[in-house]
Amino acid sequence: MTRRVCDCMAMASIWLMALLVASGSAWAQMGQPAPGQMGFQGAATPVMEEITSFHDMVNIIIIAITVFVLGLLGWVIIRYNARANPTPSKFTHHTTLEVVWTVVPILILVFIGIFSFKLLFLQYTYPKPDLTVKATGNAWFWEHSYPDQGDFTVTSNMVRDEDLLKEELGEEEFEKKYGALEGTEFLRAVYNDAKPLYAKTGLVRQLSVDNEIAVPVNAVVHMLVTSNDVIHSWTIPSFGSKIQAVPGRITSTWFKATREGIFYGQCSVVCGKDHSSMPIAIRVVKKDVFDRWVEAAKSRDWKKAKSILLAAAPSTAQQKVARAGEGAKR
Ligand SMILES: [Cu+2]
Numbered sequence: 365m366t367r368r369v370c371d372c373m374a375m376a377s378i379w380l381m382a383l384l385v386a387s388g389s390a391w392a393q394m395g396q397p398a399p400g401q402m403g404f405q406g407a408a409t410p411v412m413e414e415i416t417s418f419h420d421m422v423n424i425i426i427i428a429i430t431v432f433v434l435g436l437l438g439w440v441i442i443r444y445n446a447r448a449n450p451t452p453s454k455f456t457h458h459t460t461l462e463v464v465w466t467v468v469p470i471l472i473l474v475f476i477g478i479f480s481f482k483l484l485f486l487q488y489t490y491p492k493p494d495l496t497v498k499a500t501g502n503a504w505f506w507e508h509s510y511p512d513q514g515d516f517t518v519t520s521n522m523v524r525d526e527d528l529l530k531e532e533l534g535e536e537e538f539e540k541k542y543g544a545l546e547g548t549e550f551l552r553a554v555y556n557d558a559k560p561l562y563a564k565t566g567l568v569r570q571l572s573v574d575n576e577i578a579v580p581v582n583a584v585v586h587m588l589v590t591s592n593d594v595i596h597s598w599t600i601p602s603f604g605s606k607i608q609a610v611p612g613r614i615t616s617t618w619f620k621a622t623r624e625g626i627f628y629g630q631c632s633v634v635c636g637k638d639h640s641s642m643p644i645a646i647r648v649v650k651k652d653v654f655d656r657w658v659e660a661a662k663s664r665d666w667k668k669a670k671s672i673l674l675a676a677a678p679s680t681a682q683q684k685v686a687r688a689g690e691g692a693k694r
Contacts, residue, residue, distance in 0.1 A: 412604030501596030504638035
């Protein structure tokens with residue numbers, strides 16, 4: 365009886381482990397969250413790849429320990445209940461067992477520590493930069509400056525439901541339709557009506573911005589991060605980058621994006637009423653595309669800058685992303 369219970373538990377735990385490990389990659393998406401996602405977003409930098417495998421390893425250890433302890437509890441309940449074991453033994457010490465349950469957890473922690481420190485050293489040992497970008501948090505939008513490329517600054521505002529509707533209907537029609545609505549009534553109406561427009565344009569709600577920033581693929585980027593007002597946090601999940609933006613201080617992180625594409629992030633420390641409305645959108649492109657984008661951005665020709673980035677990623681959905689973003693100037 366006990367044997368069969370143990371076998372069942374072992375089988376269940378193996379399935380559970382396989383499911384959890386698989387779920388990390390199966391439901392994750394590169395550059396943005398996916399519905400029903402369980403694990404991290406797909407890794408686009410070496411640091412994020414290391415974070416993901418470290419997480420998966422620790423996850424397996426945690427599940428194994430939990431299943432082991434659960435198994436012990438089950439064994440005690442079945443084998444040593446009052447009916448199965450009417451006369452309990454009276455011993456209180458078992459030296460070998462006590463040494464084992466002290467030493468084994470220490471060894472597990474040391475084992476995790478080795479990989480943990482390896483990851484920390486990777487994150488905090490800055491390779492020589494190919495590019496430096498300075499991010500400044502504002503209530504509630506991000507500015508990114510490129511000091512080595514002529515010190516131009518890109519201001520990114522989130523594309524809102526009303527921006528999409530204004531683009532679709534025109535200012536006048538928009539006013540006629542929604543002008544009389546207020547507060548949550550207005551928000552609900554524009555939310556419902558803008559929903560199909562996101563699918564149509566390929567924009568990502570709460571993540572797309574009017575002006576994206578760009579970095580070259582396979583370039584080491586040093587990020588300098590600060591804030592103009594309150595504490596924000598500069599975060600791109602697929603890059604494994606997350607660093608506080610503190611007013612009056614410069615914090616820093618680095619990343620090397622090894623895949624081209626669009627990568628979204630958000631401010632990740634509650635900073636005020638529109639905290640949820642300050643996403644970051646980075647397009648990772650080839651070096652020559654990046655150079656052309658820099659030239660356009662330097663001359664503050666944002667329309668051209670946008671079209672250069674889109675031409676580099678010519679999917680219909682993404683083309684539409686930028687076109688809709690044009691209407692997002694606030
Ligand atoms: Cu925030």
